[in-house]
Each structure stands twice: as C-alpha cells, then as structure tokens.
Amino acid sequence: MKQSINAVRYARRGRNLRMEPLEDRRLLALASLTAAADTFTRSGVNAGGASTLDVLDANGPGDRMAYVRFDLSQLNIDAISNATLSLYKAGGTRNDTIVPDRFDVYGLTNAPGATPQNWSESTLAEGGLGAEYAHTGGDGVDPSLVFSLDQESGAAVTESVTNAQGAPQTITGQDLVAFLNSRVDDNGLVTFITRVDAGAVRGWGYSSREDADPAVRPTLTIEYDEDAAPPATPQFYRQVEKLNRGVVVVRPTSNTAYVGWRMLGDDPQDVAFNLYRSASSGAPVKLNASPLTQSTNFVDSTANLNVANSYFVRAVVGGQELAPSESYTLAAASTVEQHLTIPLQIPAGGTTPSGESFTYNANDASVGDLNGDGQYEVILKWDPSNSKDNSQSGYTGNTYVDAYTLEGELMWRIDLGRNIRSGAHYTQMAVYDFDGDGRAEIVLKTAPGTIDGQGNAVLLGGDSVADDFRNSSGYVLSGPEYLTVFDGLTGAELDSIPFAPVRGSVSGWGDTYGNRVDRFTVGVAYFDGTRPSVVFGRGYYGPQSGRQSRNEVAAYDWRDGHLTQRWIFQAATNGANPDYIGQGAHSLTIGDVDGDGFDEVIYGASAIDHDGTGLYTTGLGHGDALHMSDMDPTRPGLEVFMVHESRGEYESEGRDAGGELRDAATGALLFQIPSNNDVGRGVAMDIDPNHLGYEFWASTDEGTRMIYNVSGEALYETPGGMMYNFGVWWDGDLSRELLDGTTISKWNNPGRTNLVSSGSSGINSTAGLSSNNGTKSTPSLSADILGDWREEVIWRRSDNSALEIWTTTIVTQTRLTTLMHDTQYREAIAWQNDGYNQPPHPSFYLGAGMQTPPQPLIYFGGELRGDYNNDGSVDAADYTVWRDSLGSVGNPPADGYHNGVVDQSDYGVWRENFGAVAPAANGTRAAESVAAAGLITDQANAPEPPTRGLSPVGYAAAPTAAPALASGAAGRTQRAPLASAMASPAPDHAPLLLLLSAEEQYAANSCVLAAPITQDAVDSSDLDDVLQLVFETWDSVAPLERPR
Known part of the structure; x- marks a missing residue:
C-alpha cells in the first residue's frame, strides 16, 4: 500500500x-x-x-x-x-x-x-x-x-x-x-x-x-x-553479542597497512575514534591528528612493515578517550594480501556399506562468540564427497561440525553420526547466544550415533550409539531424532530432547521415499521481543499427486539449562492450515514484519506470526530464492522478494508472478515478474544509485529478462553473464556488489566489472579458492565479521587445507554501526547456511540515498544481571541506580528486565542477583559502555512508590560510618537521604537499611530497626523471613510516628 x-x-x-x-x-x-x-x-x-x-x-x-x-x-x-x-x-x-x-x-x-x-x-x-x-x-x-x-x-x-x-x-x-x-x-x-x-x-x-x-x-x-495521544508501540531491547572493536589489519600494498574496526550498537552517534600503532612492542603512537568521525577505516602509509605493528583504537565520547580496544598485530614482513587464513584439520575419509570411498570438503559456515571474548569464532560444516540431495538415493559419509578460532585453533569437532544423512537439506546449524550468558551455543538435529565435542555419545533413553537406521537406499526414515544444544566453548552436549516436528509416517509428508520428509530449515527469532529462540522447519513441498502432505515449523527456547518447545505450527492437506502447504522455500527469513516488536517467520510464500499462528499465505507456491528488507524506503515497513517454481501456482488467480515483490506484513502483491518456467534464481539488492531502493532480477523465461525497480518498472535488459546468486557490500559506496562463486563484481549500468576473481591479479586474485553447493556457487559465509560495516567473505581453499576470510581494503567515507547489531541481519547470518543459502539483509534500507539508520535497541548477553552501575558486582550501589532512575524509559542501565522502562521488575532482577560477582573473563568495556550510555535521570521523574504489600521497594547496605543522624518522632532514629549514604561501597557485614513500600512518600528517610539486619542474613533462604520481621516492626509503629 x-x-x-x-x-x-x-x-x-x-x-x-x-x-x-x-x-x-x-x-x-x-x-x-x-x-x-x-x-x-x-x-x-x-x-x-x-x-x-x-x-x-x-x-x-x-x-x-x-x-x-x-x-x-x-x-x-x-x-x-x-x-x-x-x-x-x-x-x-x-x-x-x-x-x-x-x-x-x-x-x-x-x-x-x-x-x-x-x-x-x-x-x-x-x-x-x-x-x-x-x-x-x-x-x-x-x-x-x-x-x-x-x-x-x-x-x-x-x-x-x-x-x-x-x-x-x-x-x-x-x-x-x-x-x-x-x-x-x-x-x-x-x-x-x-x-x-x-x-x-x-x-x-x-x-x-x-x-x-x-x-x-x-x-x-x-x-x-x-489523535492527541497516539498509542506507543512497545519498545523491546534485544539481547545481542558484546562484540569487541573487531580490529583487522591487512597489507594491501608493499608500503601500506589497511586498518578497519567496528562502530558498535551502543556507541553514541557522535562517537569519534583515535587510532594507535605500536611498532615492535614500543610505545603507542596516535596516527590521526584529530579524532576520526567520518569512517571506521584508515590506511597507514607511514609504518615500517618490516617489523611487527600492533594497532588499536580508543573511542572518544564527549571529548574524553575511553579504554583502548583489543589490538591486532600485523606480523613483520607480512604477505601482501587482503585475507586472513584459518588452517583446517580435514576429517579422514571412509567407505560406505556399498563400497564407495569418500573424502571431505569444507562447506557452509557460521560465526558466534564461543568463548565470550568479543571476537567471533567460525563454526564449519564438513560435507562428504558423496553427500546427497534428498531426491537422490545412496549412502553418505558422516557430517562433521568443527569450531575454529580466527587464529586457526580447532576448539572441538562434533560427529553427527551415521543416522544423520549428509546433504544441503539435512543439517542446518543454529549458532547463537540463546541463553544470554555471553557465549554462543550450537543447536543441531542429532540422533543415536552423534558424538559431541568431548567424545561423548548423545543418547536418550535406551538408545545405543551402535544403532544403524539407514535403509538399503541410504535414507534414514526411521529411528529416534533428537534436538541437541551444544556448549560453544567445549562442544559438549548440554541438553537433548526428542525432535519436533516429528517424522511420523514418511508418506504423510507427500511421498514414500524420503524426498519431502527430511527437508529442514533453521532460524533464530526474537518471539518475545527480547531474547532469541531457535526455529526448525520441516517440509516445504506440496505432495505427489494423490497423496497428503505436511509442512511444520517449531520454535524452542534455551533457558536456564533447559531446552523447551515454545510453539509448533502445523499445516496438513487433510488437517489444519491446508493453505500453507507447499508454500515454503529452501530457506527462510525472519524479522519484525508488522512492527509489534516481535519477530515473524517468512516461510517462503507464507508467514507465521510470533505466537506460532499463521499470518498469511500468498498461494504462489514453493520457491528457490527469498529476500527480505526495507527494499523500498518510500513506503513503510519491510518487503519480500521471492521467485517461484510452479506455473500452476504462480499463474493462478489471474497472476503471473514467477518473481514477485510483496508487503512483508500482509502478503499484498506489489509487483510481479511474468514467467513460464521454474524460476531457480532471483536477487534483490540496490545496485543502481540512479533509482532509489532495491533492484530486482530473476532467471525468468518469458520474454526478455529485465532488471526492475521497486515500482515494478523495467529499467533495462539483464545482460549476458549476469550474476544471480549472492551480494556483498564491498567497495566504498552504498550500493551492493554482486557475488557469485569466487568473484565479486561491480554493476556498471549496463554490464559489470570484476573487483575480485580468479582471473584478477595481485591481492584481488581468488585463484586456488572454491565456492560451495554446486551451481549455487555460494561462499562458506558472507557476513560483517570484522572491521567496519562492510562484509567479509569466507571461501575454502580448493584443497580444503584452509579457510580464507577476505576483507575489503577499499576506503569508504560512510560510517555505519556494525550490521551484526541489527538483529534482523544477525539472524540472517544464523540462517544463511540453510539449504539454498541466501544473502543477508538488514531491517533498514541500506543503499544509495539511504537515511541514517536508527540506533539499534539492544543490550548485551553475558551481562551480570542486576549490576546497574557496571562495576562487576551486584551490591547496594546498584539499588541506588535503580531507585534514582525509576520510571525512566529508553535503555537506562537499571532496565535489567529489558522492557524499555525502569520499574518494579528491574528491582526483582537486582534482588535475585544481590551479591553476585562477574567472572574476570567476562569484564569487557564496562567503563566504555557506561560512558557511552550517558543516561543520568532525575529522581523527580520516578512515579510514586507502590502501596505497601509483601514486597519491599528495595533494600540497600549502608556504610558502617553512617552520616549524622537526627532524632525523629517518638525518639526513633532517622537518617540522611540514602543517596549520600551510598557514596562508597558497603563493607561485607554492614547493617542493612530497608526502604519499605508505604502509603506516603518517604524515600529520603527510612526506619532503622533496633536490631540491625546483616548482609549475611539477607540470602535466598531467609530473605522473606527478614522482610516479614521488617513489616511487623513497621506495623508496630503508630501511623503518626512513622518516618515521613
């Protein structure tokens, strides 16, 4: 509309x-x-x-x-x-x-x-x-x-x-x-x-x-x-990784070093940076004359590159330098190149029961912060040379999943075992920090025979690691199926439960030989608006003629050491939601399409709401390519571009939508690209700065293939040799480059020019590298992994000896927050390894003519809950922060519940975690985060305290040497305002002063019990007894004698 x-x-x-x-x-x-x-x-x-x-x-x-x-x-x-x-x-x-x-x-x-x-x-x-x-x-x-x-x-x-x-x-x-x-x-x-x-x-x-x-x-x-008072949309702050600056340095020429670093999601928009270099471990030298404000990249042409040079940045906020970032060292006399190298340990090949030998190729990858240091690690799937499409019979070798540091350390290896068939549609990796502990987990579909990263068998009930459920055609169509969460640091199994959607009868999915039943997709979504859940889809085809079919999607939470199902959406030709059958794709995409703060799942030509109910289906049918972003910045909300396979569906009801752009929230058709074939490729991205918004093209076969703008206007003919697979932000402007195989190409309108390819020379040559997944020609991963907002590309060496992480060395004057702190983009990196890999897109329009994106609404996983002053411990000082910001909105430090406002629930978070101390390894950028937040609120903005019940407003430890006290009513002692009492941290066994809920405002003066309550007494086992004693003491005081 x-x-x-x-x-x-x-x-x-x-x-x-x-x-x-x-x-x-x-x-x-x-x-x-x-x-x-x-x-x-x-x-x-x-x-x-x-x-x-x-x-x-x-x-x-x-x-x-x-x-x-x-x-x-x-x-x-x-x-x-x-x-x-x-x-x-x-x-x-x-x-x-x-x-x-x-x-x-x-x-x-x-x-x-x-x-x-x-x-x-x-x-x-x-x-x-x-x-x-x-x-x-x-x-x-x-x-x-x-x-x-x-x-x-x-x-x-x-x-x-x-x-x-x-x-x-x-x-x-x-x-x-x-x-x-x-x-x-x-x-x-x-x-x-x-x-x-x-x-x-x-x-x-x-x-x-x-x-x-x-x-x-x-x-x-x-x-x-x-309307004079429009209703406010709920504002949810989403849990994301607490990344470091991602400093990366490469040597693009013999006498220059290119340096890139991240602008983070919690940085103020006016943050600046100073860049430092330390040569041969010497004293750091600042390289910029004035703080850098236009970009987060720099070319150093003054370094002696024959010695080791370490680089780091310091953010500048309000004219003050903050703590230094991590450093990146460019080795002495390093090679002239624009990539990092991760050596690989290739699994041994083997022989199938039918006597077929196989070897291994590095395949799809994902990233996550597995150890909580703010730097990504790479999670890699190894694909045997005999991996199969679901339509193909035959045995396969086992699938392996490895974790590597950027320095090339193999952290662990998971063997999925013989009962997980190998192929692009069988194993999808979900890598994300699902429980908010600051370290990513890995969620995989497993079965008897899976061995975790510590060498232990993953089993439920009486199942055996020796079980073999392969049939004579190599399919696995019977036997137990599990869903397992693995520790990202060790690869150890954390929890396993029976997998859903359940297999049941194979023929119930639309055929009898296993082509439809075992096609899986995976994703990550914020269904509660704040914390991530994992999504598994099973089935996306319609049935063979004369058969029934199922398509199902299940959502799970990993919370407090338990994996639980949040919801399951079920569609069946002979059951619920029959209109959703056959509408899925070989991938999915996820985002908040209706603006309610919760994510929806775009399951091909259909959409599933955050609560697991159907949102809409277009009826246009299954397809091979799927994209979602704010593609048209002149209209509100997100758009979806998809291509479709079956003429019988996409030409139904007066339509001719081999390719189509639709409203992501409603499914309303915005424009269509006519076709008369199975449209196997389709791309959406801004490649032409002369037209605001994305451009679209697809491998349609009706008339002349054209490139279209957001209004559906055919701009020009698609040239021969056009790329249809992937995109990457690589050069210095805002338009996206084309990525296909090991080639990155710039659209010139008309035609294209290769920036990186196997036929290029010098640092731009990708000779010796390979892409994955046959004609899909996809990289292992493309994502904003390091440096500024532009994307890196991970390719494998053709001999599988290493991964290479390619990073641009083209200077840009555009500065954006890291794309990984846009949760829609970050979710896209998590699902990129799905079946037919698709490129990621952010939730905002990123292209020529764009506006500055809004500050992301985020908080960091791994935080010490209740530590509102970010000093590494939950103590009385954090109560003061909560009290003084009560009622504040936005993302103040005391919003521990992350619902956008400081309220009683945040007091509950503080109370539950009182006394906790952050592990030393988890304390990063604390001072910087506080300074960047810049959120000082006035207590006058806080609402009146709630009427007293059985829950106190809070409690706070007072220092042993309390401020001067004055005599109160009936000889009772009163004290100075709590803010002054909290000027320094309390000793371990200080008496506690309790602020109680009362009918009147009394925040500055509270009753002190005759018998002091020590901090030792306030623990999880007897806190309620302590509070009951306080209430009894309070009730024993006549109303007129109570502190006012």
Missing part, C-alpha cells in the same frame, strides 16, 4: 523510540492512500492479481462486484473530516457507459455472516464471500448487510462520474466520512464494494492496484485530525 508523505511520517512515528506529544491545538493532516488489496468476483474465479477490476451486472445470478480495501490502521487518526474515493475507468469484459444510476458503492460492515475485514485478495472467491454477496437473485448485494454509499438510494454522498478511459469516478460526502470513522474506531481496515446497477447486462472495468500506472490505481484521500 502506497501512502502520501504525511501518511508515511505518521506510520513511522509509531515505531520510533520516543513519542513527541502534540501541541494542544490540532493540526489537520492529509493522506492519499492506494488500495492495499483489491479483487472482483466472477463465477469460481479469483482475480486478485488482475490489473483491471471487471464489474458487471449479469441481469441475473453471477454479478461481478469489485472489493477494494484500504488500511487506515497506520495513521494517527482522531476523526476524519473529509474524504474522496476515486476509481478510474478501464476496459473490462464490456465497456459500457458509466452514468450515476449505474454506479453503486457500499461499505463492508461487521454484520454477522459478512466477509471478514481482513479478506485476502488471493483467496477471496465467489464461493468464499460473505452473506452480503446476494448474487443469486440478481441484485448483487444485500443492502441490509452493508453501509450504503449510493446517492440514488438516499445516501448523503455526492457521486461524480466521467465516462472516459482513465477518468476518475468519485464519491465524497458526510456518509462516506461517517463510514470511514466507524472503521477507524474498529481496526482501520476499510473495504468498499462497487457494482453495476443497470437492470440489464452492462459492465466496465476499473484500474486495480496492480495497474502499471500508479496514477490510476484506486485511491482514498482523507483529511483528518490527529
């Missing part, structure tokens, strides 16, 4: 961090909206993808009526004061004359039995319409079930008709306004029904929202007063 500039501004405002209150005076706003969905009825046919809405008075049963829906829900509307609906005439089955008597419009209501307001243009058909469609008598619509906007029937509207092609037919008036306001007060979805009322066979057409000319698409223009 396209909206005017005003409408976009209001839609986006609801997703901003802070809401600016409107002034007392109301401002009149104007919005012009294009239809979000439209279709027309005709016998047994849905026309949701047609460019013309064909309306007809059949003078009997079978009238064709148009349904046109607009979405007002994203606008901040208090009351609409004026409105105009415009439909533009086009040629239909007939092209009769429009006159006012024949032009009827109605509003769809919530009357019982009426069509639901959230109808889908891809599934709404004559047989699925509600009771308002009374075609059987020839009248077309039941007037008792709709809101009349027909002037001739007495509605208070004005119709204006013009009998010319492309001319608008309009309605205005007070009844139109009344109908719209009634829909605003409901859910904001507004559907108009229009028919031909001729009393004879007459008809014409209207241009639909799919018309190539935006000027003639259905339009609703409204004037409205804004």
